[in-house]
Amino acid sequence: MAQDNLKKNVISPEEVSEWFDSLENVKKRLGPDAVKELIARLQVHALQSGVSLPFSANTPYINTIHYRKQPSFPGNLEIEWRIRSLLRWNAMAMVVRANRNSEGIGGHISTYASGAMLLEIGFNHFFRGKDHACGGDIIYFQGHSTPGIYARAFLEGRLTQDQLENFRHELADNGGLSSYPHPWLMPDFWEYPTVSMGLGPITAIYHARFCKYLKDRGLTKENEKKIWAFLGDGETDEPETLGALTLASREKLDNLIFVINCNLQRLDGPVRGNGKIIQELEAVFRGAGWNVIKVVWGREWDELLDNDSQGQLVERMGQALDGDYQKYSVSDGSYIREHFFGTKPELKQMVEHLSDDKLKKLRRGGHDAEKVYSAYKQATEHKGQPTVILAKTVKGYGLGEAGEGKNVTHQQKKMNEDELRDFRTRFGIPISDEDVATAPFYKPSENSPEMQYIRQRRQALGGSVPERRVHFNPIAKPEAKCFEEFNAGSQGREVSTTMAFVRILGKLLQDKNIGKLIVPIVPDEARTFGMEALFRQIGIYSHVGQLYQPVDSESLMYYKESTDGQLLEEGITEAGSISSFIAAGTAYANHGVNTIPFFIYYSMFGFQRIGDFVWAAGDMRCKGFLIGATAGRTTLAGEGLQHQDGHSHLLSLPIPNLKCYDPAFAYEIATLIEDGIERMYVNNENIFYYITVGNENYEQPKMPEGSVKNLKEGIIKGLYLFAKSPLKKAKLKAQLFGSGAILNEVIKAQQVLADEYGVMADVWSVTSYKELRQNAMDTERYNLLHPEKKPQISYLEECLGKTEGVLVAASDYVKILPDMISKWMPRRLYTLGTDGYGRSESRQALRDFFEVDYRYIVVATLKALCDEGQINAKDVAKAIKDFKINPDKKNPTIS
Numbered sequence: 025m026a027q028d029n030l031k032k033n034v035i036s037p038e039e040v041s042e043w044f045d046s047l048e049n050v051k052k053r054l055g056p057d058a059v060k061e062l063i064a065r066l067q068v069h070a071l072q073s074g075v076s077l078p079f080s081a082n083t084p085y086i087n088t089i090h091y092r093k094q095p096s097f098p099g100n101l102e103i104e105w106r107i108r109s110l111l112r113w114n115a116m117a118m119v120v121r122a123n124r125n126s127e128g129i130g131g132h133i134s135t136y137a138s139g140a141m142l143l144e145i146g147f148n149h150f151f152r153g154k155d156h157a158c159g160g161d162i163i164y165f166q167g168h169s170t171p172g173i174y175a176r177a178f179l180e181g182r183l184t185q186d187q188l189e190n191f192r193h194e195l196a197d198n199g200g201l202s203s204y205p206h207p208w209l210m211p212d213f214w215e216y217p218t219v220s221m222g223l224g225p226i227t228a229i230y231h232a233r234f235c236k237y238l239k240d241r242g243l244t245k246e247n248e249k250k251i252w253a254f255l256g257d258g259e260t261d262e263p264e265t266l267g268a269l270t271l272a273s274r275e276k277l278d279n280l281i282f283v284i285n286c287n288l289q290r291l292d293g294p295v296r297g298n299g300k301i302i303q304e305l306e307a308v309f310r311g312a313g314w315n316v317i318k319v320v321w322g323r324e325w326d327e328l329l330d331n332d333s334q335g336q337l338v339e340r341m342g343q344a345l346d347g348d349y350q351k352y353s354v355s356d357g358s359y360i361r362e363h364f365f366g367t368k369p370e371l372k373q374m375v376e377h378l379s380d381d382k383l384k385k386l387r388r389g390g391h392d393a394e395k396v397y398s399a400y401k402q403a404t405e406h407k408g409q410p411t412v413i414l415a416k417t418v419k420g421y422g423l424g425e426a427g428e429g430k431n432v433t434h435q436q437k438k439m440n441e442d443e444l445r446d447f448r449t450r451f452g453i454p455i456s457d458e459d460v461a462t463a464p465f466y467k468p469s470e471n472s473p474e475m476q477y478i479r480q481r482r483q484a485l486g487g488s489v490p491e492r493r494v495h496f497n498p499i500a501k502p503e504a505k506c507f508e509e510f511n512a513g514s515q516g517r518e519v520s521t522t523m524a525f526v527r528i529l530g531k532l533l534q535d536k537n538i539g540k541l542i543v544p545i546v547p548d549e550a551r552t553f554g555m556e557a558l559f560r561q562i563g564i565y566s567h568v569g570q571l572y573q574p575v576d577s578e579s580l581m582y583y584k585e586s587t588d589g590q591l592l593e594e595g596i597t598e599a600g601s602i603s604s605f606i607a608a609g610t611a612y613a614n615h616g617v618n619t620i621p622f623f624i625y626y627s628m629f630g631f632q633r634i635g636d637f638v639w640a641a642g643d644m645r646c647k648g649f650l651i652g653a654t655a656g657r658t659t660l661a662g663e664g665l666q667h668q669d670g671h672s673h674l675l676s677l678p679i680p681n682l683k684c685y686d687p688a689f690a691y692e693i694a695t696l697i698e699d700g701i702e703r704m705y706v707n708n709e710n711i712f713y714y715i716t717v718g719n720e721n722y723e724q725p726k727m728p729e730g731s732v733k734n735l736k737e738g739i740i741k742g743l744y745l746f747a748k749s750p751l752k753k754a755k756l757k758a759q760l761f762g763s764g765a766i767l768n769e770v771i772k773a774q775q776v777l778a779d780e781y782g783v784m785a786d787v788w789s790v791t792s793y794k795e796l797r798q799n800a801m802d803t804e805r806y807n808l809l810h811p812e813k814k815p816q817i818s819y820l821e822e823c824l825g826k827t828e829g830v831l832v833a834a835s836d837y838v839k840i841l842p843d844m845i846s847k848w849m850p851r852r853l854y855t856l857g858t859d860g861y862g863r864s865e866s867r868q869a870l871r872d873f874f875e876v877d878y879r880y881i882v883v884a885t886l887k888a889l890c891d892e893g894q895i896n897a898k899d900v901a902k903a904i905k906d907f908k909i910n911p912d913k914k915n916p917t918i919s
């Protein structure tokens with residue numbers, strides 16, 4: 025009974041044909057737009073008559089560009105195939121040889137094998153080099169496809185055979201090649217480090233937007249550069265990959281093209297065995313407003329699809345899962361016939377005329393030069409939207425038994441003699457049977473058609489890619505008046521270091537030399553930092569300007585968006601903001617413009633959240649200032665556990681070229697920024713800065729007396745004497761060290777120690793433990809390696825060698841920070857810090873809880889003196905009692 029009902033509801037082929045015919049008729053008479061309108065009206069009609077349509081952002085599982093709409097291919101298919109084959113061979117040989125020479129050295133064969141066509145259509149027809157009038161396209165290569173990029177550079181004569189031989193042996197005498205794209209390691213070659221998956225796509229999006237920003241603000245002329253980002257389908261699982269898609273469509277970034285190599289596999293196995301990654305991504309990108317071009321099937325399918333009048337093939341294509349498709353890729357034609365086409369007699373009939381061998385050779389779209397070319401051409405010409413190309417490929421294409429389509433293929437690094445011979449034969453590489461086992465590199469003679477073609481194409485497109493080409497023009501320094509006023513202190517007014525920083529920024533923005541180059545970036549936190557005046561002053565960048573009247577248009581500081589706005593107000597995205605920071609901080613290299621980014625954010629949401637980006641920024645030789653605001657575990661009151669930062673200076677520590685400072689006073693910040701701009705943008709040093717600022721208001725002191733030059737040098741080197749003890753002479757002595765807002769507690773302790781305990785304590789401001797440690801390590805290293813030379817003295821020893829007294833350090837950060845310089849201190853260092861989870865509390869209560877207020881500094885000093893035998897334990901106990909400290913209070917580190 026149920027069966028009969030079902031049958032009754034089945035649409036007959038004749039009925040389907042009728043509908044198709046009427047649609048064709050409308051198209052013929054009135055054109056495709058009329059068809060669109062008709063379908064839209066049908067949808068409304070269906071809805072109104074009670075048929076609720078399932079939502080789908082998907083189109084059928086076929087190529088977006090119909091083969092009759094494909095432009096003609098401008099290249100030589102035959103030669104390009106031969107070039108690709110050579111590249112495939114050399115890329116494979118590079119990994120195989122490296123792993124034969126040193127077992128376990130790693131590398132990837134199968135990623136490039138699947139993406140070779142996608143890259144090569146770019147290399148031969150689209151990627152423009154630095155000599156092109158546009159200045160060169162911006163290309164983010166998939167990190168682990170590097171062997172193929174090196175293989176091409178080898179044929180182009182940019183890399184030697186020795187270098188290829190030393191793939192993953194970068195320290196070899198005659199030079200080697202880094203595993204992945206790293207501008208730090210190969211500064212003339214790589215531009216964008218992409219191998220931490222997800223960073224490439226999101227930084228590409230913000231870079232594309234930054235190109236528009238540069239042009240809209242008149243910092244670059246007409247900008248025709250395209251931004252290409254190549255990524256893996258597995259990589260799209262990273263939240264960063266898909267997290268900023270709507271920015272790209274909102275900002276109409278038609279200079280941006282994503283190419284996603286959908287080989288259906290990641291490292292362990294299928295990306296979506298039970299689904300279809302291409303369809304899933306299509307829905308995501310279309311939903312986000314992107315132009316989506318699917319390249320699913322190769323030309324061998326065109327005729328079959330032409331004959332699919334009932335849509336049964338398309339239906340079957342949509343039905344089969346990625347897990348099935350992966351299985352077909354490793355199976356022979358008879359399996360495909362039975363399992364793919366065998367589901368319906370009509371389908372089976374459709375391929376009756378094709379042999380099993382032909383069925384096996386029904387290629388995927390990403391391996392078809394003309395399909396890929398058509399997609400790229402349409403993408404580069406598309407206006408008003410970013411484009412994503414979803415290209416279906418086979419992972420390990422061409423590896424055959426050695427790994428094609430297999431789950432283990434990602435890790436494949438070795439090939440035996442038979443596998444090498446098969447590979448050689450399949451791709452027609454002229455290497456003899458005797459030689460093939462050694463997997464030798466192969467380069468045809470310079471005047472071979474392949475080499476000529478490569479040269480011609482690259483010449484026509486403006487030279488080789490990738491190439492990092494830096495023409496650095498130093499800036500004229502900002503005027504001294506930007507910084508001078510801070511030396512005089514705030515003269516009675518209580519201001520925070522954040523306010524002082526914002527004032528410096530304001531002055532820099534008005535500076536005639538560099539004002540235009542400053543790029544302030546905030547993730548929806550400008551008001552928190554007192555920066556809202558900038559909205560009106562410099563405008564918030566928006567490519568379309570301001571299409572509405574802002575609610576506060578009457579006020580002086582209204583929310584002003586404008587086409588030439590200077591401020592990047594990114595919304596609540598630290599990942600997006602750091603991507604803008606990277607785009608602006610590398611513009612000196614990528615665009616020949618010395619933009620100076622200041623990224624101001626909640627310090628807790630910096631390294632803890634986006635540390636990997638900062639690492640990549642360091643790799644990229646990025647410049648600029650990261651400003652960690654509302655810093656300090658006890659200085660940020662009220663906010664509690666997830667906001668109070670007492671460890672970002674620890675997390676920032678490993679980035680080698682990042683200068684990290686925890687300044688206490690306005691003149692320190694002014695000194696650091698003035699020096700930083702000079703070092704980065706005049707002297708072209710490959711460094712960038714992390715500076716924390718706090719929101720506690722206190723009087724900013726004037727610079728201490730003495731040589732300004734020495735003082736500034738001390739601030740920069742990380743340590744200087746801020747104030748000698750008010751006592752001129754005493755038996756008990758101490759040296760106290762403080763940073764950030766806690767320096768004020770140290771200064772207070774100094775007075776109490778003098779007044780009530782007769783201790784003569786000097787106060788030092790430690791602006792950077794990292795700088796002090798680095799300098800001490802460098803000195804130690806020199807002395808280690810030069811035992812016969814006169815030993816060098818570290819800056820710490822230079823400052824503290826002649827001092828007397830016990831040593832006590834306090835900061836608003838974890839204790840390990842001061843501890844990490846303790847081995848170079850002349851005596852034992854006692855440290856106070858803020859290990860543990862923060863609390864929602866007042867500053868005073870927090871400093872009591874974490875044991876970093878002046879009382880604890882006094883107690884620690886007395887305890888140190890007691891340990892030295894200079895005072896009695898009962899004196900320390902009395903102080904604890906006098907200060908009303910409960911010795912059995914909770915331990916903040918573990919409570």
Ligand SMILES: Cc1ncc(C[n+]2csc(CCOP(=O)(O)OP(=O)(O)O)c2C)c(N)n1
Pocket residue numbers: 134135138168219220221222255256257258259260285287289290291295419434
């Ligand atoms: C953030 C991050 N996590 C993990 C890895 C390790 N990794 C390198 S390649 C890879 C699989 C990549 O799969 P896919 O993106 O599909 O690229 P394919 O090789 O298939 O083209 C993984 C997990 C990485 N490089 N970065």
Ligand SMILES: [Mg+2]
Pocket residue numbers: 256257258285286287288289290295419
């Ligand atoms: Mg993949």
